[in-house]
Amino acid sequence: MKIVRFIVAMLSVAAMTGCCDSNDKRCGDAVYSKQEAVIENILTRRSIRDYKEDPVSREEMGKILECGIYAPSAMNMQPWAVRVVDNKEFLDDVTAIAVKHNPKLAEQPGFRNFFRNAPTVAFIACPEESYSGEYDCGLLSENMMLAASSMGIGSCCLGSVVPVMYYEEAKPYLERLELPEGYKLLVGIAFGYPADDVVPTAPERDANKAYFVE
Ligand SMILES: Cc1cc2nc3c(=O)[nH]c(=O)nc-3n(C[C@H](O)[C@H](O)[C@H](O)COP(=O)(O)O)c2cc1C
Known part of the structure; x- marks a missing residue:
């Protein structure tokens, strides 16, 4: 009975973390790299102010x-x-x-x-x-x-x-x-598509505009 409860608990944790199969070792890596990809995408997006002429398909x-x-x-x-x-x-x-x-x-x-x-x-x-x-x-x-x-x-x-x-x-x-x-x-x-010579830098952000309240 204990072992059944343990398996159910493990499956629930896997479902909550988005992990499809707790036996799949790649699963944890995949979740991690998705997180990294999303955060990197958010932090590196910049306003682009010059483009190539080729239209976006x-x-x-x-x-x-x-x-x-x-x-x-x-x-x-x-x-x-x-x-x-x-x-x-x-x-x-x-x-x-x-x-x-x-x-x-x-x-x-x-x-x-x-x-x-x-x-x-x-x-x-x-x-x-x-x-x-x-x-x-x-x-x-x-x-x-x-x-x-x-x-x-x-x-x-x-x-x-x-x-x-x-x-x-x-x-x-x-x-x-x-x-x-x-x-x-x-x-x-x-x-x-950004023009070849576009190297946008991130305008400074004011971290003081967002903080925890105790
Ligand atoms: C509602 C809105 C209007 C904007 N209008 C212009 C604009 O008319 N011309 C322009 O070059 N950039 C415009 N921007 C881009 C901002 O200047 C840019 O997002 C900001 O400087 C931060 O830079 P980043 O997007 O590279 O992080 C606008 C952004 C927003 C959100």
Whole structure:
């Protein structure tokens, strides 16, 4: 009887730790390396601000989108609308509008487009009136950026695209996003393969903003 209870207890521990088979010695290693991979991915993701021209494949973007929509959301409301644009003409046209309003943009060395030269941009929108829409979209966005980073694809959140998309001249492009009624654009996210000379360093973090309370 004691031995049966022991086996049941061991199986429960294995289930709780995510270990599929306590006899499989590789199992513990696999759990450990998954943890390391996830933490390394989180700590090494950086905003990428220059990209190669090659577009991100739709297959890869599809996986990134899938990771996005698996983000948690309050009451699983999924209060987001995500539109991926990899149409160069669309991005170039919006760039021309942005440059018209701010000619200095085009003076940046190597400037190709207003989206940090990204060939692919995801536009993220949420309901104007929503309990947790912005928060949930933030979680979705980070899921997408972390997924991209794990696939060798760079990304950068671009708050700067929002006012441009609301310029009068950009109306046809905003309409092409077909956002649901009552939704507002929150952010754009640039995606692409990092340009060869990009070596991003992590901007300093303030560890004092997060601490234990006794
Ligand atoms: C909501 C939001 C808006 C942002 N907008 C811009 C932007 O318009 N242009 C830009 O270059 N970076 C933008 N960023 C990127 C931040 O500058 C960047 O995340 C921050 O400096 C930390 O660097 P890291 O992402 O490399 O860790 C934005 C980030 C967030 C979360």
